[in-house]
Amino acid sequence: MNYPAFLPPARLLMGPGPIDADPRVLKAMSNQLIGQFDPKMTECMDETMALYRQVFDTQNRWTFLIDSTSRGAIEAAMVSLLEPGDKVLVPVFGRFGHLLCEIADRCGALVSAINTEWGSVFSPDVIQREIKSTRPKMLAIVQGDTSTTMLQPLKEIGEICREEGVLFYCDATASIAGNELKTDAWHLDAVTVGLQKCLCGPSGSAPITLSERAVTIIEERRHVEAGIRDENIVDGPGSRIASNYFDLAMIMDYWSEMRLNHHTEATSMLYGSHECARILLEEGLTESIQRHRVNGHALAGGLTSMGLKLYGDQNNRMHNVVGVYIPEGIDGERLRHIMLLEFGIEIGTSFGPLKGVIWRIGTMGYNARPDAVLKTLACLEQCLLSEGFKLPPGAAVAEARRTYAASTIS
């Protein structure tokens, strides 16, 4: 029998993520495995913690990786910080706000959600008012919700949470490295992310950082599993964390000097995460954010010059993903398929009320590059023309090139 190897086709991933991984990350991930307690392995874990402190802009000692996709880290943060009956406030401005509600609810928390129209974000006053009326233990919010392309400003919300004694959790999966995120300066107590957007990697490892306040809560709930405990282990006085896999107290023991074995570390993802952070820090955080800003701006300008309308409040848009209305009379899914199957370029659809209404086009991580943006615009123009949409030929690419000519990135 012949079992052919799977060979993925050549694609340019210009959707809301995942994106093409940086070849350096793929190369790092192809390195041979080493043992879980090999000094070189634990050295790599320690180095990864130090690198991600810089990525998160934090001094937090507890900055490490969860072996899962991004939602696993959300689940780990919530199940470890929240006990049944705890109150959580979630401002929802897109699909991933609903995900935070869903996960908090499954942890047994009492969830209050507040909503704003999709395509907009919350003002700090609204959040302050809700905190005062609901008195939650935690405020949980998404920074950049790829479903709507909106970026929620966090600085003032952090100050409010600190004043009101509320734990501040943020899902920055889609925004980190492409938009400013200041964990310590903005008083964030827990932040979780993923590699598959602006960090240039595949999904499957989810970096997390925890403040001292968050760590204190988690340590009170430490209950080490039977097979690995010894007489020196003292459990905390709090209730046991309901998940074993996502028990942050036990995962922290594994990443600490104790090296108490929890799961088998996903070694190839560790290598990949380590390389993602190195690539980012070599470029510089500020430079990476600026690169995403310029490429997002070039893309948005090109789309507008084609006669298309952008979705949502452009003053609060993420740098790395642009929403654009599908013009009337155009079959959005048919056009996406032509782009994918004839040109090898993937762009995204959206969810819920935006499904079939907007396309989402990403310029993130390894693909936040002028050549990727220019190709995508040229291809979209060709597809729209062939579907009968009237537009000024060549205007989109010309506008994007003007943006690049006026910027300092190349």
Ligand SMILES: Cc1ncc(COP(=O)(O)O)c(C=O)c1O
């Ligand atoms: C803001 C946000 N949060 C969470 C997730 C879920 O990530 P994953 O699919 O890696 O679990 C995504 C994925 O796109 C996201 O954009």
